[in-house]
Amino acid sequence: xxxxxxxxxxxxxxxxxxxxxxxxxxxxxxxxxxxxxxxxxxxxxxxxxxxxxxxxxxxxxxxxxxxxxxxxxxxxxxxxxxxxxxxxxxxxxxxxxxxxxxxxxxxxxxxxxxxxxxxxxxxxxxxxxxxxxxxxxxxxxxxxxxxxxxxxxxxxxxxxxxxxxxxxxxxxxxxxxxxxxxxxxxxxxxxxxxxxxxxxxxxxxxxxxxxxxxxxxxxxxxxxxxxxxxxxxxxxxxxxxxxxxxxxxxxxxxxxxxxxxxxxxxxxxxxxxxxxxxxxxxxxxxxxxxxxxxxxxxxxxxxxxxxxxxxxxxxxxxxxxxxxxxxxxxxxxxxxxxxxxxxxxxxxxxxxxxxxxxxxxxxxxxxxxxxxxxxxxxxxxxxxxxxxxxxxxxxxxxxxxxxxxxxxxxxxxxxxxxxxxxxxxxxxxxxxxxxxxxxxxxxxxxxxxxxxxxxxxxxxxxxxxxxxxxxxxxxxxxxxxxxxxxxxxxxxxxxxxxxxxxxxxxxxxxxxxxxxxxxxxxxxxxxxxxxxxxxxxxxxxxxxxxxxxxxxxxxxxxxxxxxxxxxxxxxxxxxxxxxxxxxxxxxxxx
Numbered sequence: 001x002x003x004x005x006x007x008x009x010x011x012x013x014x015x016x017x018x019x020x021x022x023x024x025x026x027x028x029x030x031x032x033x034x035x036x037x038x039x040x041x042x043x044x045x046x047x048x049x050x051x052x053x054x055x056x057x058x059x060x061x062x063x064x065x066x067x068x069x070x071x072x073x074x075x076x077x078x079x080x081x082x083x084x085x086x087x088x089x090x091x092x093x094x095x096x097x098x099x100x101x102x103x104x105x106x107x108x109x110x111x112x113x114x115x116x117x118x119x120x121x122x123x124x125x126x127x128x129x130x131x132x133x134x135x136x137x138x139x140x141x142x143x144x145x146x147x148x149x150x151x152x153x154x155x156x157x158x159x160x161x162x163x164x165x166x167x168x169x170x171x172x173x174x175x176x177x178x179x180x181x182x183x184x185x186x187x188x189x190x191x192x193x194x195x196x197x198x199x200x201x202x203x204x205x206x207x208x209x210x211x212x213x214x215x216x217x218x219x220x221x222x223x224x225x226x227x228x229x230x231x232x233x234x235x236x237x238x239x240x241x242x243x244x245x246x247x248x249x250x251x252x253x254x255x256x257x258x259x260x261x262x263x264x265x266x267x268x269x270x271x272x273x274x275x276x277x278x279x280x281x282x283x284x285x286x287x288x289x290x291x292x293x294x295x296x297x298x299x300x301x302x303x304x305x306x307x308x309x310x311x312x313x314x315x316x317x318x319x320x321x322x323x324x325x326x327x328x329x330x331x332x333x334x335x336x337x338x339x340x341x342x343x344x345x346x347x348x349x350x351x352x353x354x355x356x357x358x359x360x361x362x363x364x365x366x367x368x369x370x371x372x373x374x375x376x377x378x379x380x381x382x383x384x385x386x387x388x389x390x391x392x393x394x395x396x397x398x399x400x401x402x403x404x405x406x407x408x409x410x411x412x413x414x415x416x417x418x419x420x421x422x423x424x425x426x427x428x429x430x431x432x433x434x435x436x437x438x439x440x441x442x443x444x445x446x447x448x449x450x451x452x453x454x455x456x457x458x459x460x461x462x463x464x465x466x467x468x469x470x471x472x473x474x475x476x477x478x479x480x481x482x483x484x485x486x487x488x489x490x491x492x493x494x495x496x497x498x499x500x501x502x503x504x505x506x507x508x509x510x511x512x513x514x515x516x517x518x519x520x521x522x523x524x525x526x527x528x529x530x531x532x533x534x535x536x537x538x539x540x541x542x543x544x545x546x547x548x549x550x551x552x553x554x555x556x557x558x559x560x561x562x563x564x565x566x567x568x569x570x571x572x573x574x575x576x577x578x579x580x581x582x583x584x585x586x587x588x589x590x
Contacts (some may be wrong), residue, residue: 008044284405289480329389
């Protein structure tokens with residue numbers, strides 16, 4: 001029997017039709033005179049009715065079990081009055097069986113194929129082929145397909161070309177650890193799996209392909225978190241003869257169309273833009289979640305002459321004093337407040353000043369050290385009301401931003417301020433510093449990558465003022481998650497040489513690490529820029545998931561292991577010998 005319809009596609013207008021469906025037994029119910037099963041395929045569930053007068057099919061139905069694979073021919077009819085199921089798309093109809101064929105049976109399941117049964121992630125990944133059968137999971141994978149299809153449609157209409165770049169390439173610095181691939185033909189040499197197609201997409205611009213995109217597979221050998229995988233997919237886009245506004249406008253139109261087409265959600269454009277410095281001040285993060293307020297305020301000027309020694313010494317040392325107001329936070333117990341202090345101390349802060357706002361004034365163990373006008377200024381600037389809790393932190397600017405940013409998010413979740421009801425707050429963070437100082441290595445390093453164009457004229461840039469130089473970079477944020485980032489690239493060799501010089505990358509080292517791009521810039525490189533969007537992250541946010549593992553068909557665990565295939569696995573000695581590799585059983589500490 002050849003399938004004529006998917007289970008979930010059938011409706012009332014199919015009543016009276018003879019159809020053939022194929023799928024898995026989702027559940028079976030024996031009502032004595034009748035046997036019902038729910039047949040499931042990727043499109044949904046259809047109720048199947050076995051009548052006792054059809055003895056052959058009824059006997060088969062008596063022995064059916066969950067996840068048996070069936071092919072069924074029958075007639076679509078309306079469900080009897082009182083049996084309609086409004087919770088499924090096929091809830092008004094059912095199929096009366098004329099013929100049934102058991103295509104395969106199924107062993108006892110390690111877990112139930114259901115959206116409502118909790119199962120350990122390790123077990124789910126080991127039996128991923130069963131996990132992927134769950135209706136909700138299949139919807140997420142189908143949504144992923146719809147998003148990718150709509151992105152392709154949009155970019156194709158905009159004149160972009162989809163071009164693949166190599167997966168075996170050269171190891172480059174200034175990023176996460178590369179995955180290295182030994183060369184059998186050139187012993188001692190290694191390919192690297194690309195962390196991104198950055199160099200190749202710039203080469204494509206120099207080659208005259210002025211609008212490029214691909215769904216690029218990227219690889220980074222790093223410790224995993226909920227939003228990280230060893231291999232991931234990014235929507236990689238690059239354009240020539242453009243500026244920041246051109247790239248930003250394109251991405252806004254693309255995302256707006258995807259959300260409208262796939263989710264039927266209208267996203268208003270243009271998205272808000274805020275500077276990097278503003279984001280760090282107001283939200284303590286360069287990927288701010290703007291679905292709730294509780295913004296951070298600076299009080300460095302207000303406390304520069306404070307009699308409270310901790311604050312006055314901080315100001316004299318060039319540090320900052322910042323704080324935020326936690327609505328209804330005055331109900332926190334002392335142990336809960338101590339938990340907040342412990343949280344910021346884990347990031348390196350020395351402590352946290354807290355003030356409870358009451359109807360009769362303020363309460364704190366250190367308020368006696370503050371002048372009355374200082375307290376009033378803090379309360380007024382934070383718009384604090386009776387019942388609120390104010391927290392203040394004095395320390396180095398970067399540390400204060402980090403601590404208060406983490407605290408803000410923690411309180412936003414704890415107090416229920418972060419809405420998950422289809423609220424999508426997009427924004428751009430712009431005006432990033434071009435470089436930041438690496439205290440451990442005592443050198444400047446690129447905040448994004450060394451091919452990011454500076455905003456300032458290159459002749460005005462020196463090692464002394466590089467910390468104040470802004471870049472032509474931009475990150476797109478959705479609900480506190482960085483969806484992606486990009487920049488206008490450096491397209492002139494004199495500028496690229498100057499940046500390499502500040503990064504302490506010599507001409508010889510630049511040639512060795514980035515030689516083909518460095519040379520290509522000499523042959524008429526056009527102005528160009530682009531952006532890479534984290535495709536897995538977009539899919540996770542759209543489907544309401546916190547972990548990208550829930551939208552990737554075959555992910556690795558947090559320990560970088562695949563329970564389905566048991567990868568990674570040892571390789572036999574003969575294979576290693578061919579590659580000129582010897583495995584050391586214990587790492588030797590140098």
